[in-house]
């Protein structure tokens with residue numbers, strides 16, 4: 001099992017680019033594959049999760065060229081997918097499996113595809129998509145225990161019909177699975193979302209010219225919500241697309257800089273979609289200086305640069321609607337909690353228990369191993385920060401974000417920190433270890449000029 005070792009880093013002065021956004025890369029491949037022509041996708045994230053999506057669409061008969069690591073040429077199949085010959089391996093990727101299940105649910109009979117996952121994905125809940133898709137008339141069977149993968153998707157005998165669905169869980173994957181199924185359904189499919197989650201599917205549907213509407217509404221109970229409606233039957237128009245850098249990858253460097261008094265970091269070409277930038281607000285509450293430099297919109301997505309100036313952080317509370325916005329950043333926020341003075345509370349985050357691993361249990365274990373004071377709650381963590389961390393051997397739990405969060409903690413710990421099972425990082429951040437080395441070595445170099453770190457090594 002590959003592992004690597006990290007030790008305390010001097011003050012960071014760097015300018016960094018990060019690989020393409022994972023959520024957007026998946027969705028761009030999906031809509032381009034359904035489109036009516038050739039689409040060039042630049043800035044694609046060549047991480048294992050997104051490659052699983054590419055291979056899935058190849059297995060469904062779509063021609064996808066990959067001339068450079070971050071460029072794809074997708075020959076849209078005009079919605080006409082073919083039944084795959086063998087199981088479709090979704091690897092570790094919940095986004096691949098859940099969105100694909102929605103997108104394939106409306107294939108005309110005869111059609112069958114078995115969607116499988118690795119050990120982690122095979123343990124993740126699927127009822128959240130099975131229920132709305134069944135209400136649309138889909139024929140989906142969870143072959144694992146208790147509604148878990150593999151999922152067998154068969155052609156819907158009477159086709160799909162549009163529904164109106166109020167999301168019972170704040171999940172962009174569930175929302176997207178229903179909207180993508182709606183593309184293949186009779187009539188309109190409406191999703192009502194009370195807690196905002198990442199809206200990349202909505203933006204990409206519009207970019208690919210699919211009839212789609214998003215409205216703000218007030219529910220009978222007075223709650224505000226968004227009503228999202230897609231019309232069935234449209235073929236996405238072929239469009240090129242540039243994927244912005246992944247804020248959830250940049251989060252690790254932003255956190256490292258934020259917690260180092262005197263550090264300065266400029267992250268270039270990163271996605272600044274407001275359903276994803278909650279971390280920046282958390283960093284500001286903790287005392288860091290954060291400047292967003294918004295550039296031009298691309299393909300409906302806000303993007304630009306972020307500048308961070310580090311300081312001695314103070315604890316904060318992360319809860320409620322903010323949780324969905326920072327859902328993938330909570331591991332690194334927990335590390336910041338251990339570095340900050342005072343108490344940091346994360347609550348309303350029980351969803352972390354059904355991610356790539358049980359992230360609340362994993363974070364409690366990792367932070368305790370580093371000597372931090374952390375209490376695990378059913379829906380969160382309470383961390384008493386500001387005490388010195390000591391280097392440790394940290395398991396990754398097979399979870400890329402736990403491994404990367406542990407590595408950043410290692411930059412602040414006495415002695416050496418070893419991340420075991422680090423190969424999982426390749427699911428979302430190929431080149432993470434190289435970027436970490438470049439930052440640390442740059443900070444140690446005499447003269448301490450700004451270190452420039454590219455999105456991908458080599």
Ligand code: S3P
Pocket residue numbers: 022023024095170171172173174176198327328351
């Ligand atoms: C994702 C949505 C989130 C997030 C995941 C990617 C997506 O999951 O945690 O890493 O691309 O839609 P949920 O929708 O399950 O919250």
